Amino acid sequence: MEHIQELGKALVPLVLIVLISIIVLAIAHRVLLPKNGVDKDTALPRRLILIVLYIGALVGIALTLPxxxxxxxxxxSLIGILVSGVIAFSSTNIVSNVMAGIVLRFTKPFRTGDFIRVNGYFGRVSEKGLFDTEIQTEQRDLIALTNSFLISHPVQVVRSSGTIISASLSLGYDLHHKRIEPLLLKAAEESNLSDPFVQILELGDFSITYQVSGLLTEVKSMISARSKLFSNILDCLHDEKIEIVSPSFMNQRKLPDNQAVLPPKAKRTESAVEKAPEELLFDKAEEAELREKAEQELEAQIVEAELQLKAFEGEEKAAQKLLLESLQESLKQLRSGDIDTTTQGNSDER
Structure with a gap:
């Protein structure tokens, strides 16, 4: 009988630790991984916290064993060996990518929807994962870059406040630069570029290399803005009868000395509804950015609704509770992909 009592006393700490561990882990699961889902950016740290809690629970149970x-x-020691073995037997690349993913979560060098350039790759960030980051290129293709690759190479991020759009061309020494520079500035202004400026990059053996630049505040239209700048440069120079030809230009046909090599001037036609090519090229990145913004807005509305719920009474409290449940359901559907963020964004704008 005494032996049973001593055994019962010895098992009391173990039972308490087991119960506490079950309660803590259940609460952690409910808080860290709710039913309505979690944001992709916060999913990784939440799961890491759960893993640490599980390991702590195992160590606590081991310490109270009779x-x-x-x-x-x-x-x-066995628990430590098991944990170390899992890490040791895992692929080195997997571990390095996970650690790089954690670093990217904390440093946040770029966000979903940003334009980035790294080691020759250029595109918009369409997804940030645990092992890799996906970008959408100008050809609408998707490229998965490992997180360790992003950590080990310099990443150029286009600022959301604006970026510089430039165009370079070479013209002969027979054209005075004071005549060329105003025309290039005019082309930049017609391209809706702010604070345009012209630089002379090189004095070559046969030509002068000019570069016109300007600030583009709407960075999502980078591709079309650059094409528009090229087009306006051609129009402005051709309107002034300025030839853009190679210094070694030679034509087998005999032309009069006073005949300029210019294409016939054509009327510029604009369609009634112009659709920017970026909407097609970066559709997934655009959708990911809109989804992320929509999630943040819904999360803020849920927090506000929860605060107001505590202040209401009676019918107002019941109505506020229904509103809160509706917002939570919308957030759940958004994270599961059941809501079209593009359509929602257009309706909000209207």
Missing amino acids: VSDSTRNQVI
Whole structure:
């Protein structure tokens, strides 16, 4: 009988630790991984916290086992060996990518929807994952760049406040630069570029290299803005009868000395509804950015609704509770992909 009582007393700490661990882990699951889903950016740290809690629970149970100190130390050592073995037997690349993903989550060098350039790759960020980051290129293709690759190479991020759009061309020495520079500035202004400026990059053996630049505040239209700048440069120079030809230009046909090599001037036609090519090229990145913004807005509305719910009473409280449940359901559907963020964004704008 005394032996049973002593065993019961020895098992009390173990039972308490097991119960506490179950309660803590259940609450952690409910808080860290709710039913309505979590944001992709916060999913990784939440799961890491759960893993740490599980390991802590195992260590706590091992410390309260009713066994001798040597046996307890062996159990704790076994847990350490198992954890170390999982890491050791995992691929080195996988571990490095996971660690790089954690670093990117904390440093946040770029966001979903940003234009980035890294080691010759250029595109908009369409997804940020645990092992890699996906970008959408100008050809509408998707490229997955490992997180360790992003950490080990300089990443150029286009600022959301604006970026510089430039165009370079070479003209002969027979054209005075004071005549060329105003025309290039005019082309930049017609391209809706702010604060345009012209630089002379090189004085070559046969030509002068000019570069016209300007600030584009709407960075999502980078591709079409650059094409528009090229087009306006051609129009402005051709309107002034300025030839853009190679210094070694030679034509087999005999032309009069006073005949300029210019294409016939054509009327510029504009369609009634112009659709920017970026909407097609970066559709997934655009959708990912809109989804992320929509999630942030819904999360803010849910927090505000929860605060107001505490202040209401009676019918107002019931109505506020229904509103809160509706917002939570919308957030759940948005994260599961059941809501079209593009359509929602257009309706909000209207």
